[in-house]
Amino acid sequence: xxxxxxxxxxxxxxxxxxxxxxxxxxxxxxxxxxxxxxxxxxxxxxxxxxxxxxxxxxxxxxxxxxxxxxxxxxxxxxxxxxxxxxxxxxxxxxxxxxxxxxxxxxxxxxxxxxxxxxxxxxxxxxxxxxxxxxxxxxxxxxxxxxxxxxxxxxxxxxxxxxxxxxxxxxxxxxxxxxxxxxxxxxxxxxxxxxxxxxxxxxxxxxxxxxxxxxxxxxxxxxxxxxxxxxxxxxxxxxxxxxxxxxxxxxxxxxxxxxxxxxxxxxxxxxxxxxxxxxxxxxxxxxxxxxxxxxxxxxxxxxxxxxxxxxxxxxxxxxxxxxxxxxxxxxxxxxxxxxxxxxxxxxxxxxxxxxxxxxxxxxxxxxxxxxxxxxxxxxxxxxxxxxxxxxxxxxxxxxxxxxxxxxxxxxxxxxxxxxxxxxxxxxxxxxxxxxxxxxxxxxxxxxxxxxxxxxxxxxxxxxxxxxxxxxxxxxxxxxxxxxxxxxxxxxxxxxxxxxxxxxxxxxxxxxxxxxxxxxxxxxxxxxxxxxxxxxxxxxxxxxxxxxxxxxxxxxxxxxxxxxxxx
Amino acid sequence: xxxxxxxxxxxxxxxxxxxxxxxxxxxxxxxxxxxxxxxxxxxxxxxxxxxxxxxxxxxxxxxxxxxxxxxxxxxxxxxxxxxxxxxxxxxxxxxxxxxxxxxxxxxxxxxxxxxxxxxxxxxxxxxxxxxxxxxxxxxxxxxxxxxxxxxxxxxxxxxxxxxx
Numbered sequence: 001x002x003x004x005x006x007x008x009x010x011x012x013x014x015x016x017x018x019x020x021x022x023x024x025x026x027x028x029x030x031x032x033x034x035x036x037x038x039x040x041x042x043x044x045x046x047x048x049x050x051x052x053x054x055x056x057x058x059x060x061x062x063x064x065x066x067x068x069x070x071x072x073x074x075x076x077x078x079x080x081x082x083x084x085x086x087x088x089x090x091x092x093x094x095x096x097x098x099x100x101x102x103x104x105x106x107x108x109x110x111x112x113x114x115x116x117x118x119x120x121x122x123x124x125x126x127x128x129x130x131x132x133x134x135x136x137x138x139x140x141x142x143x144x145x146x147x148x149x150x151x152x153x154x155x156x157x158x159x160x161x162x163x164x165x166x167x168x169x170x171x172x173x174x175x176x177x178x179x180x181x182x183x184x185x186x187x188x189x190x191x192x193x194x195x196x197x198x199x200x201x202x203x204x205x206x207x208x209x210x211x212x213x214x215x216x217x218x219x220x221x222x223x224x225x226x227x228x229x230x231x232x233x234x235x236x237x238x239x240x241x242x243x244x245x246x247x248x249x250x251x252x253x254x255x256x257x258x259x260x261x262x263x264x265x266x267x268x269x270x271x272x273x274x275x276x277x278x279x280x281x282x283x284x285x286x287x288x289x290x291x292x293x294x295x296x297x298x299x300x301x302x303x304x305x306x307x308x309x310x311x312x313x314x315x316x317x318x319x320x321x322x323x324x325x326x327x328x329x330x331x332x333x334x335x336x337x338x339x340x341x342x343x344x345x346x347x348x349x350x351x352x353x354x355x356x357x358x359x360x361x362x363x364x365x366x367x368x369x370x371x372x373x374x375x376x377x378x379x380x381x382x383x384x385x386x387x388x389x390x391x392x393x394x395x396x397x398x399x400x401x402x403x404x405x406x407x408x409x410x411x412x413x414x415x416x417x418x419x420x421x422x423x424x425x426x427x428x429x430x431x432x433x434x435x436x437x438x439x440x441x442x443x444x445x446x447x448x449x450x451x452x453x454x455x456x457x458x459x460x461x462x463x464x465x466x467x468x469x470x471x472x473x474x475x476x477x478x479x480x481x482x483x484x485x486x487x488x489x490x491x492x493x494x495x496x497x498x499x500x501x502x503x504x505x506x507x508x509x510x511x512x513x514x515x516x517x518x519x520x521x522x523x524x525x526x527x528x529x530x531x532x533x534x535x536x537x538x539x540x541x542x543x544x545x546x547x548x549x550x551x552x553x554x555x556x557x558x559x560x561x562x563x564x565x
Numbered sequence: 566x567x568x569x570x571x572x573x574x575x576x577x578x579x580x581x582x583x584x585x586x587x588x589x590x591x592x593x594x595x596x597x598x599x600x601x602x603x604x605x606x607x608x609x610x611x612x613x614x615x616x617x618x619x620x621x622x623x624x625x626x627x628x629x630x631x632x633x634x635x636x637x638x639x640x641x642x643x644x645x646x647x648x649x650x651x652x653x654x655x656x657x658x659x660x661x662x663x664x665x666x667x668x669x670x671x672x673x674x675x676x677x678x679x680x681x682x683x684x685x686x687x688x689x690x691x692x693x694x695x696x697x698x699x700x701x702x703x704x705x706x707x708x709x710x711x712x713x714x715x716x717x718x719x720x721x722x723x724x725x726x727x728x729x
Contacts, residue, residue: 117579122590126633129579146633180575180636304627307620 005133005164006031009097010039012140015172018068020044020059020433022052026072027112028099031164044433044462047454049076051426053083054452057092058427061413062388063434064217066093066147073099074112077158078119082420084154085123089417090238091215093152095143096124102162103131116158125153133166138173145176150183151302152215183301187318187326195273195297195314196330200337202271202295204348205231208254211238211416212276212300212320219243219409221324222275228331230342232352234262236277237397238416241406251352252361255283256552257398260359260561263552265352267559269294276300276320279309280417289557299323359550359563361402369543370519372396372471376403379441379469382526386411387439388431392424392448395477398548400443422451425468429455432464439467439530446472446496456509459535467529468537470502473544481547485562506537515539567596568622569648569718571639572611572629573726576602580634584611587628593617597715608636612717637726645721651688651714652696653678657707658685669702684709692716 003011009032013021020042025033036043046052049071056067067087071080077098087094101110117129126146128139136159143155199205213222219242226233226249233243234251243250251262266272272294277283284290287310295313298306299320306315316323331338363373376399383389389404390413391397397414406412413431415423428442449470459466480494503513512532516525522540529536550561574580581600588595596614603610615625622642629638658666658680666685670677673695679686689699693716700711720726 118582121583121586131578178633181633302631304624304631308624 001169002167003170004031004035004167005136005159006035008133008136008168008170009140009159009164010035010041011170012137012172013041013068014039016066016140016144018066021068021070022046022055022059022430023070024049024052024072024076026076026099028073028101028161029070029097029164031161032070032097032099044429044458046426046429046458048452049079050083050422051429051452051455051458053080053094053096054086054420054423054426055430055433056094056096057083057087057423058390058413058430059434060087060092060094060430061214061427062410062431064410066095066144067430068095068097070097071099072112073101073116074114076112077116078114081119081123082418084120084156086415086418086420086423087154088123088125090211090415091152092154093147094154095140095147096154096156098156098158099164100129100158100160103160104162106160116156120156123154124156125151127156127158129158130160130163133163133168136163136168137171141173142176142178146178146181150181184317185301185319185322187299187316187323189326191314191316192323192326192330195316195327196334198271198295198297198314199229199273199331200334200341202341203344204269205229205271205273205345206251206265206269206294207231207233207273207275208236208266208277209233209239209242209275210236210277213239213242214410216276216301216320217409218321218324221321221328223247224328225324225331228328228338230345230349231273232265232349234258234266236280236283236416237401237414239277240401241412242409244407245405246407253401255280255558256285257402257548257550258552258558259356259361259402260550260563261352261355263550263558263561264355266291266294267557268351272296274298274300275324278305281309284309285552285556285558285560289559363546366543367519370516370522370540372473372540372542372546373399373403374519375469375471375522375540375542376400376443378522378526379443380404382523382530383441384439387441388413388428388435390414390424390428390431390440390442392442392444392451393419393421394445394448395481395546395548396443396445396448396471398478399471402548421448424448425452425455425466428466428468429458429464432459432466433462436464440465442466442468444468444470445477446470446474446500446502447476449502450500453505456506456511456535460510463534465533466535468535469526470537470539471542472502472539473542473546474499475544477546478548480545484545484547485551486553502537502539506535511535511537513537513539515541517541566618567614567616569641569646569716570613570615570625570629571641571718572613572635573603573637573639574609574611575634575636576607576609577634580609583632583634584613584629587632588615588625591624591628593621593625597713599715599717612715614716639720639726641718641720646718647721648692648716648718649690650693650696650716651690652699653712654687654689654700654703654708655710656685656687656703657709658683662706666703666706669699673699675699
């Protein structure tokens with residue numbers, strides 16, 4: 001039986017296991033939306049295409065499945081760009097379907113036409129313009145395969161309106177044939193053997209974990225590996241929640257706003273075992289002084305990540321889960337030597353403990369003003385262990401990274417690579433759509449929140465009980481911090497002067513709004529928010545000029561931290 | 566340092582900007598690029614001449630390999646290969662210089678492919694250095710127009726690249 005292009009698309013999505021899609025209708029996807037009414041796939045109508053893509057991204061990060069977003073051509077499609085770039089930088093598996101003007105009009109500056117293939121080429125893992133209905137099913141199959149395999153990433157499919165309306169016999173291919181795309185999953189055993197020798201010879205090793213650990217679902221193997229060799233472990237922003245931060249071997253985050261002991265440990269280390277991390281400049285600081293004494297083992301599925309920023313002594317290309325399993329197996333064969341190693345690392349662990357005691361993460365508490373860090377600590381204390389936390393971008397994001405102890409994998413969703421303000425609320429929406437009964441909290445600043453606050457409407461419409469904690473300092477806090485430290489306190493355009501009544505804003509959308517203005521109100525507000533059904537905004541009027549510390553100034557080495565204001 | 570790379574790609578629309586965009590997006594320079602289908606019509610072969618140190622070249626190779634449409638990347642650095650480029654040179658040919666142009670064409674085994682009262686168009690094929698030499702010798706005569714194809718290369722020896 002013949003099906004239309006839009007029916008074929010939806011059937012493909014169903015066969016790929018897609019249960020929820022996020023999107024916004026328009027003229028060039030109207031056929032898809034018409035057929036959606038007869039499809040078992042649930043559609044969530046966001047209020048902006050950027051938010052639809054972030055929601056699909058949050059859904060993907062929380063579940064590990066491929067997130068799907070739909071937008072119309074032209075402005076709808078260009079609105080997805082920030083969301084796609086965000087997912088691309090953090091390697092999130094997603095498929096974005098954009099409508100396109102009918103094929104005979106392509107290139108004619110037709111109404112609502114934009115060259116999405118050209119626009120998204122540098123921010124997608126791959127993209128397609130469907131030019132023939134015969135190719136549609138194959139392309140969708142390939143799109144999902146590419147999105148979820150190898151180093152994951154977003155794939156865009158641009159689908160002209162006439163292709164959606166054309167008819168063709170539906171056959172979904174069982175296999176994907178791409179002669180130019182063969183991800184290497186299996187780590188080279190000789191390299192792995194070498195890595196074991198290097199580990200056994202190390203006396204000051206540090207494990208450095210990035211977002212790849214979550215993407216490859218290897219948190220279990222990571223924990224086994226870390227405990228087996230009893231080496232300290234530090235995480236990038238994207239690595240957080242892949243290893244319990246309460247674990248005695250956790251050093252917390254490293255880099256620009258990392259802990260003192262993590263940065264000192266990396267600087268002093270004789271071996272750095274990089275696992276699914278890419279040596280981002282926010283992690284390394286000045287490259288020349290990054291881990292100057294360490295040999296580097298770099299495990300990553302993407303060969304382009306290796307030796308991009310730093311020299312690497314031993315590259316291992318492969319899937320982390322596979323590589324870590326093989327490493328564990330080999331380590332087990334060196335049982336006696338591993339036991340010796342564990343003992344011999346004792347002075348190293350002790351040295352790190354000293355650093356930890358010397359400069360623990362902290363802040364000056366106050367009983368007059370609400371300290372933002374205090375709010376995060378309280379949120380951590382009062383929320384469920386498997387609560388999913390999303391953030392926007394800025395000071396609140398860094399405080400969350402520093403003061404919230406993530407235990408369970410895939411519980412921290414944040415825009416690490418691109419640093420997208422406005423990410424957290426729609427990402428929380430996506431995560432909540434995937435897990436309706438889990439606690440989902442968006443930790444936000446007043447600046448970031450206003451970048452996608454329209455999604456309150458989506459939360460209310462779909463009864464998604466996301467709790468939003470706004471740390472309101474009436475500043476674009478992180479930029480203000482830089483202006484204070486490096487621009488002589490000239491606060492150019494970072495003061496959000498207009499006092500917004502976030503409580504009323506919540507109510508305007510039919511949500512609940514709560515506010516805390518003093519430290520002793522914080523706990524009550526959080527408890528009340530958690531006990532209130534439906535979406536809730538908790539507004540915390542926080543100390544206005546609090547800084548995120550420690551901080552490595554741009555261009556400095558990570559051991560050259562500013563520790564106090 | 567100059568590097569010559571062959572890239573075998575799916576012969577599909579949009580592949581060329583994907584490859585060239587990779588270079589421009591990462592600040593890598595392309596000195597020349599030529600592309601045409603191979604004996605297998607589903608595959609095109611590009612010859613790219615680029616420059617950069619070893620680290621940049623390694624990134625270029627890896628990034629090219631990462632593209633879904635790229636089937637194979639052959640880096641000719643340190644390899645033995647045959648390299649050919651074609652130049653078409655439209656040169657002034659006045660009464661006084663005609664003989665000299667023809668003499669240069671003859672020495673370099675080039676060909677005159679178009680003649681007018683005041684010009685010759687010369688076709689010359691060879692390694693890029695040979696084309697440079699012809700251009701330099703013809704320059705004093707007055708070159709009206711010049712186009713070069715950019716080099717194309719094949720590895721030496723009996724072995725050829727085949728799709729698996």
